[in-house]
Amino acid sequence: xxxxxxxxxxxxxxxxxxxxxxxxxxxxxxxxxxxxxxxxxxxxxxxxxxxxxxxxxxxxxxxxxxxxxxxxxxxxxxxxxxxxxxxxxxxxxxxxxxxxxxxxxxxxxxxxxxxxxxxxxxxxxxxxxxxxxxxxxxxxxxxxxxxxxxxxxx
Amino acid sequence: xxxxxxxxxxxxxxxxxxxxxxxxxxxxxxxxxxxxxxxxxxxxxxxxxxxxxxxxxxxxxxxxxxxxxxxxxxxxxxxxxxxxxxxxxxxxxxxxxxxxxxxxxxxxxxxxxxxxxxxxxxxxxxxxxxxxxxxxxxxxxxxxxxxxxxxxxxxxxxxxxxxxxxxxxxxxxxxxxxxxxxxxxxxxxxxxxxxxxxxxxxxxxxxxxxxxxxxxxxxxxxxxxxxxxxxxxxxxxxxxxxxxxxxxxxxxxxxxxxxxxxxxxxxxxxxxxxxxxxxxxxxxxxxxxxxxxxxxxxxxxxxxxxxxxxxxxxxxxxxxxxxxxxxxxxxxxxxxxxxxxxxxxxxxxxxxxxxxxxxxxxxxxxxxxxxxxxxxxxxxxxxxxx
Numbered sequence: 001x002x003x004x005x006x007x008x009x010x011x012x013x014x015x016x017x018x019x020x021x022x023x024x025x026x027x028x029x030x031x032x033x034x035x036x037x038x039x040x041x042x043x044x045x046x047x048x049x050x051x052x053x054x055x056x057x058x059x060x061x062x063x064x065x066x067x068x069x070x071x072x073x074x075x076x077x078x079x080x081x082x083x084x085x086x087x088x089x090x091x092x093x094x095x096x097x098x099x100x101x102x103x104x105x106x107x108x109x110x111x112x113x114x115x116x117x118x119x120x121x122x123x124x125x126x127x128x129x130x131x132x133x134x135x136x137x138x139x140x141x142x143x144x145x146x147x148x149x150x151x152x153x154x
Numbered sequence: 155x156x157x158x159x160x161x162x163x164x165x166x167x168x169x170x171x172x173x174x175x176x177x178x179x180x181x182x183x184x185x186x187x188x189x190x191x192x193x194x195x196x197x198x199x200x201x202x203x204x205x206x207x208x209x210x211x212x213x214x215x216x217x218x219x220x221x222x223x224x225x226x227x228x229x230x231x232x233x234x235x236x237x238x239x240x241x242x243x244x245x246x247x248x249x250x251x252x253x254x255x256x257x258x259x260x261x262x263x264x265x266x267x268x269x270x271x272x273x274x275x276x277x278x279x280x281x282x283x284x285x286x287x288x289x290x291x292x293x294x295x296x297x298x299x300x301x302x303x304x305x306x307x308x309x310x311x312x313x314x315x316x317x318x319x320x321x322x323x324x325x326x327x328x329x330x331x332x333x334x335x336x337x338x339x340x341x342x343x344x345x346x347x348x349x350x351x352x353x354x355x356x357x358x359x360x361x362x363x364x365x366x367x368x369x370x371x372x373x374x375x376x377x378x379x380x381x382x383x384x385x386x387x388x389x390x391x392x393x394x395x396x397x398x399x400x401x402x403x404x405x406x407x408x409x410x411x412x413x414x415x416x417x418x419x420x421x422x423x424x425x426x427x428x429x430x431x432x433x434x435x436x437x438x439x440x441x442x443x444x445x446x447x448x449x450x451x452x453x454x455x456x457x458x459x460x461x462x463x464x465x466x467x468x469x470x471x472x473x474x475x476x477x478x479x480x481x482x483x484x485x486x487x488x489x490x491x492x493x494x495x496x497x498x499x500x501x502x503x504x505x506x507x508x509x510x511x512x513x514x515x516x517x518x519x520x521x522x523x524x525x526x527x528x529x530x531x532x533x534x535x536x537x538x539x540x
Binding site for chain 1: 175176196197198199200201202204205208216217220222223224536539
């Protein structure tokens, strides 16, 4: 943010307005009502898990703030995941859900499995095989922290 | 295939729309009519067969369980049966009973989920909450039977890991008589005579018996076409010859027949579980060679090391063993060279032959019907791609 803009905001505030930049406002909306796109590769079904913790899934990358990747990512699906990520509007966040998505888990020796963190930048890792509702809630909280930190650093 | 002037290609993805796994269908369309469907496989390929070669039997169990999470105790069961066939052992009677009960509970769970998916593709989303309620209860009951043991390693060579509590049978009876029937009648009331559902499924995705058998169909998809083939009756394993059950059969071979068969099979599974619970024998649940439970601490430690560290030595040879999983025949072909880890482990997945017949199934159907047909076949891509 440029210094000019901040001066202008301060002036507005001194006059008694509640002033906020659009970017901060967008991040505030994202923090409280993130639309998550589930991409389920392997055995964890992130769709149901997301619904359990109260996140509304969307099935279009253009509408999504958060990409939720679950399961072991095969080499063939890695390109698809990257394309989905590229189509999402910024600012965007990624959750890797399940041990396989976090660090390949069981399939560490497999020739066919890629690391999610190598394909897309992951913000939150949720371990578990499969993660329970408690871990998922923790993960969503961690994501909100990540988004909030981003507001502070703007 | 004739080339049509106005034809164009269209991606139908993701498939399945909801749930686990990932796949892609490429359709060649003539207006709204599908002329050809190319299923693209391999998006869920995790190299499990190769991973199995580096794993001992108890580690391999965890891999096989990951093949199909929507139907617990289907894939790992076949692997355990193959190992037992190779070792030439027979499990205690009580263990065989518990296994069959668990397999049938997994079948109920899988069929319910398949029905919910089919219903949602035809526009009846209300089935999902009903099925979620039932499946949460089934999962709770399964973990109660497993008594704290991770579900994926409960069924193991030599029997089952540990015995369940005494009151578990009462809970199962209560669930079978009080909790499940209302949910099932709700689902049937919503779908079976529903005009919209019938208009979307009757006569859609038809496949006749000869083609289905030639393509390698099995399970519900084959029986919906009128071929009476069920491994539980044809080659009974464990306690399946102790129970009497019908094999529901339909000759229409369409989506509606597959839906009806799933519902009928749920009732059959319920009656099987009830019969098994009534004549459940007493005794051990695992052979002494395959458990760490010993009287002395030192022998217990050495057994633990032997079982989990070194693994169970498999005699050299090759063996094929199959179970009637909810999706169809799931088989394991196991080759051993005498070591603790299998030399080769191949899976015969039930969904793979269905994938190759998708083109025939969707011949000249509407674009809107493709998703209904795929949902009615209950293809789980993680199991298909291995």
